[in-house]
Amino acid sequence: MPVTRSVPLYVDPIAEAKRQWASHGWEDAATGMSAVTSVIRTQQLMLARVDRALKPFNLSFARFEMLRLLAFTREGRMPLASAIARLQVHPTSVTNTVNRLTRDGLVQREPHPEDGRAALVSLTPDGRELIENATLALNEVFIDVGMPSEETVELVRILARFRKSAGDFADPPPQPEPL
Incomplete structure (x- = not known):
C-alpha cells in the first residue's frame, strides 16, 4: 500500500526532483517529469483512501468496479465482453x-441466451447487498477528495482533455437533424 505520512515532509520531493532534473541539464523535461510524478503520487494517495474505505467489505477497487458496473444495469447482469470493454x-x-x-x-x-460462445456475469443477492453498502462507504471518499469542489471539477476537466488527446475516448458522432 502507498505510504501516507502523519507528519508531512518539509520539502516537496517532486519539486526537489524537478530542481535536480533541471540542474542536470534536463530542464526541457523537468516540468513534464514533475507532472507525471505528481499524477502518479496523487493516484497512490487517492487509492490508499479508496482501499481503506473498501477494506471492511473485502473489496479491491477492481472488484468494486465490477460489482458496481453490474449493479448499474437494469437486470444486474451483462456479457463478460461488455464488462471488459x-x-x-x-x-x-x-x-x-x-x-x-x-x-x-x-x-x-450464466450462459448467454443468444450466443453460445459468450457468458453473462450477474450479481447474486449477496453481491447486490455488498455493493450497495460498499458504495455508501466509498461515497464518503468521493464527497471529499481533499480539495475544494471547484478545483476538483477543474482537475477532472484537465484530465479528461488529456485522456481524450491520448485516445482514451472520443466525442460521440453528431446526431442528424430531425426531419
Whole structure:
C-alpha cells in the first residue's frame, strides 16, 4: 500500500526532483517529469483512501468496479465482453476479478441466451447487498477528495482533455437533424 505520512515532509520531493532534473541539464523535461510524478503520487494517495474505505467489505477497487458496473444495469447482469470493454482493463484482469467474485458468491456466470460462445456475469443477492453498502462507504471518499469542489471539477476537466488527446475516448458522432 502507498505510504501516507502523519507528519508531512518539509520539502516537496517532486519539486526537489524537478530542481535536480533541471540542474542536470534536463530542464526541457523537468516540468513534464514533475507532472507525471505528481499524477502518479496523487493516484497512490487517492487509492490508499479508496482501499481503506473498501477494506471492511473485502473489496479491491477492481472488484468494486465490477460489482458496481453490474449493479448499474437494469437486470444486474451483462456479457463478460461488455464488462471488459467498459472497465478498460486487460481481459485477463477482468476474468480474474470475476473468478474471485464468483468464488466469493458475489457474482455468477450464466450462459448467454443468444450466443453460445459468450457468458453473462450477474450479481447474486449477496453481491447486490455488498455493493450497495460498499458504495455508501466509498461515497464518503468521493464527497471529499481533499480539495475544494471547484478545483476538483477543474482537475477532472484537465484530465479528461488529456485522456481524450491520448485516445482514451472520443466525442460521440453528431446526431442528424430531425426531419
